Amino acid sequence: xxxxxxxxxxxxxxxxxxxxxxxxxxxxxxxxxxxxxxxxxxxxxxxxxxxxxxxxxxxxxxxxxxxxxxxxxxxxxxxxxxxxxxxxxxxxxxxxxxxxxxxxxxxxxxxxxxxxxxxxxxxxxxxxxxxxxxxxxxxxxxxxxxxxxxxxxxxxxxxxxxxxxxxxxxxxxxxxxxxxxxxxxxxxxxxxxxxxxxxxxxxxxxxxxxxxxxxxxxxxxxxxxxxxxxxxxxxxxxxxxxxxxxxxxxxxxxxxxxxxxxxxxxxxxxxxxxxxxxxxxxxxxxxxxxxxxxxxxxxxxxxxxxxxxxxxxxxxxxxxxxxxxxxxxxxxxxxxxxxxxxxxxxxxxxxxxxxxxxxxxxxxxxxxxxxxxxxxxxxxxxxxxxxxxxxxxxxxxxxxxxxxxxxxxxxxxxxxxxxxxxxxxxxxxxxxxxxxxxxxxxxxxxxxxxxxxxxxxxxxxxxxxxxxxxxxxxxxxxxxxxxxxxxxxxxxxxxx
Numbered sequence: 001x002x003x004x005x006x007x008x009x010x011x012x013x014x015x016x017x018x019x020x021x022x023x024x025x026x027x028x029x030x031x032x033x034x035x036x037x038x039x040x041x042x043x044x045x046x047x048x049x050x051x052x053x054x055x056x057x058x059x060x061x062x063x064x065x066x067x068x069x070x071x072x073x074x075x076x077x078x079x080x081x082x083x084x085x086x087x088x089x090x091x092x093x094x095x096x097x098x099x100x101x102x103x104x105x106x107x108x109x110x111x112x113x114x115x116x117x118x119x120x121x122x123x124x125x126x127x128x129x130x131x132x133x134x135x136x137x138x139x140x141x142x143x144x145x146x147x148x149x150x151x152x153x154x155x156x157x158x159x160x161x162x163x164x165x166x167x168x169x170x171x172x173x174x175x176x177x178x179x180x181x182x183x184x185x186x187x188x189x190x191x192x193x194x195x196x197x198x199x200x201x202x203x204x205x206x207x208x209x210x211x212x213x214x215x216x217x218x219x220x221x222x223x224x225x226x227x228x229x230x231x232x233x234x235x236x237x238x239x240x241x242x243x244x245x246x247x248x249x250x251x252x253x254x255x256x257x258x259x260x261x262x263x264x265x266x267x268x269x270x271x272x273x274x275x276x277x278x279x280x281x282x283x284x285x286x287x288x289x290x291x292x293x294x295x296x297x298x299x300x301x302x303x304x305x306x307x308x309x310x311x312x313x314x315x316x317x318x319x320x321x322x323x324x325x326x327x328x329x330x331x332x333x334x335x336x337x338x339x340x341x342x343x344x345x346x347x348x349x350x351x352x353x354x355x356x357x358x359x360x361x362x363x364x365x366x367x368x369x370x371x372x373x374x375x376x377x378x379x380x381x382x383x384x385x386x387x388x389x390x391x392x393x394x395x396x397x398x399x400x401x402x403x404x405x406x407x408x409x410x411x412x413x414x415x416x417x418x419x420x421x422x423x424x425x426x427x428x429x430x431x432x433x434x435x436x437x438x439x440x441x442x443x444x445x446x447x448x449x450x451x452x453x454x455x456x457x458x459x460x461x462x463x464x465x466x467x468x469x470x471x472x473x474x475x476x477x478x479x480x481x482x483x484x485x486x487x488x489x490x491x492x493x494x495x496x
Contacts (some may be wrong), residue, residue: 034492040489041320041466042140045308046131047079048107049301050100050154051283051294051329053459058334059345059447060298066345077302077325078309083353084468086461089253090327090478093122096456100283101165103477104157108132108276110481118156124163129209132158134490135274136180141267143182147297148280149189150175150231154326158276169193172201176208182266182275184232184259187214187241200425205231216254224266232262236248238356245281245354246296256304264311274488277304283386285354286330288430289449291442292351294332312465320466320487324480325459331450336443343446350389351441355434356414363410363431370411377407380433381412388441401439428452 022137049056052185061074061108068075072433092102092112099115106112109119109128119128126134136142146155151168158172159178168190175183191201202212214233215220222230236253238244250254260277267273285293312319353361362383367376381392391401409423409432427435429452463471467487471480485492 003245027277033307034388039317039466041318041487043311043319044135044272044274044484044488045319045321046107046274046276046303046484047305047308047323048104048146048276048278048323049282049288049298049323049325050133050278050280050302051327051454052279052298052325053328053332053455053457055328055332055334056286056294056298056325057460059332060295060302060392062334062343063345063348064299066343067349071344079302079305079464080460080496081469082321082323082462082464084463084471086463086471087458087474088324088461088480089458089474090325091344091456097454098327098456099325099454101157102151103156106477107324107326108157108299109478110478110485112478114226117163118153118165118171120163127161130158131484131488132180132276133178134485134492135272135488136178138272138488138490140272140274141182141269142178142180143184143263143267143275144180145183145275146185146278146280147234147243147256147259147262148278148284149186149188150183150233150329151188151220152186152280154183154278154280155183156278164279169198169201170206173204176201176205176210179208179229181273182230182232182263183264184230185234186243186280187233187237187258187396197399201233216252219254219258219262222262222266224268225300227266230266239360242281242284245285245293245356246279246300246353247293247354248357249300256300257307260283260304260307264307274486275308279304283329286328286332286449287428288355288438289330289428289435289442289452290355291439291445292330292438293356293446294330294349295348295352309464314485317466320468320478320484321464322461322471322484324461324477326477328455328457328459330452331455333448334445334446336448338443339446345447347389347445348447351387352389353387355430355438358383358437359431362387362435367411367413372412373408375407375411379403380407381389384437388437390437390440395440402436403433403440406432410434424452444484 064075065073090098091100094114101115101118102115105119108130111128114122132142144155144158153165154172160174162170172188188201192198210229210231212231216235219232233242263275282294282297303457308321384390461471470483
């Protein structure tokens with residue numbers, strides 16, 4: 001072939017390649033319009049794993065595989081097999097590292113705001129309408145489920161508008177005023193206000209026509225024909241009015257999956273429903289650097305999503321399921337310097353309770369009735385073995401000394417805070433003994449942490465059902481709102 005002929009072939013190839021790229025770009029730009037070519041979804045689930053990014057998801061998959069096989073690998077969760085997957089940025093208007101209030105605002109309204117603010121602009125003057133409120137205006141039924149308190153930041157992002165997420169009593173009264181059809185999971189952190197001198201929010205809810213249930217038996221008896229508007233509070237609340245960690249949940253206790261199933265039962269109608277579901281204690285576990293608790297709640301989250309998937313199979317053309325995280329927590333890593341290239345995730349199963357359960361059932365009762373500085377670590381060794389699978393006497397000297405120092409600090413009542421920067425790096429404001437034990441347990445499995453706070457890494461987003469293709473790609477958390485609105489055929493004002 002002559003030089004000129006080779007040039008002609010190369011130019012033709014480049015032209016074809018450019019045409020293909022242009023055509024691909026055109027198809028991608030038309031993706032939102034493709035939703036309009038079919039009927040909009042009318043059953044929409046939005047699952048938010050609070051604090052959940054790829055590390056938390058992968059840890060659950062690696063752990064599940066480690067229990068079943070000696071060959072390295074990941075046992076895929078149900079939602080990680082969804083056909084459409086994206087990567088979502090999470091920064092807010094004040095920081096690359098968001099908090100749950102501003103992240104929830106972005107997802108629920110499509111607007112950036114400052115950390116701590118819920119559904120208002122950073123100046124705290126303008127109020128934003130949520131995707132759940134749009135759904136309610138269209139005549140859909142609306143539900144909000146969370147395994148932490150219902151007045152916490154993420155569930156609040158679907159119904160409340162407050163300058164500060166700390167004003168949980170105002171959030172709770174706005175929950176009642178929303179008129180949404182179903183709330184389920186945790187309780188209320190400030191049912192009578194910060195000082196306990198306000199009208200009981202549950203009494204206000206009853207006056208507004210809500211049926212309140214707070215027993216498992218009462219929950220199971222709820223039915224769509226007679227329930228009306230419902231606030232279902234879990235019978236067992238562990239910490240801060242939240243449901244127990246999955247690792248601590250009694251088999252007879254209700255699960256997050258139960259609250260999703262009941263939500264479907266109560267919300268089902270021909271016009272449509274929107275159900276937002278948060279697994280909030282993934283975040284709480286990662287704040288405390290407790291990998292076992294995080295993994296347990298991630299697996300339980302997957303089980304709750306499976307309930308929606310079963311529903312989607314019955315209504316494939318009408319249903320959309322979206323799963324995302326609001327941010328990553330803890331700087332979790334699958335790998336630790338002390339174990340180099342090896343992991344032993346099966347060791348996570350040796351831990352039988354969460355850090356909270358250890359504090360509540362072992363450490364706190366032991367400290368009660370003893371003066372600061374009293375007590376002996378030897379007294380707790382059997383319980384440490386039972387809870388964390390750690391034989392303290394068999395630990396390397398360095399680790400054993402860390403446990404001994406942490407025990408002394410816990411017995412002195414030194415729950416370290418940020419003001420004491422040197423000890424905050426060690427304990428993060430948690431019980432020194434407990435967090436030291438979780439660190440040792442995690443590190444032996446090959447799991448590391450960088451912080452007790454959130455991080456700024458993007459989070460994965462997964463979608464299944466009508467409009468799923470919109471959730472492919474790399475986009476911001478504010479885009480989740482617009483994508484949901486497109487699939488639901490919400491008519492947005494020009495400002496959105």
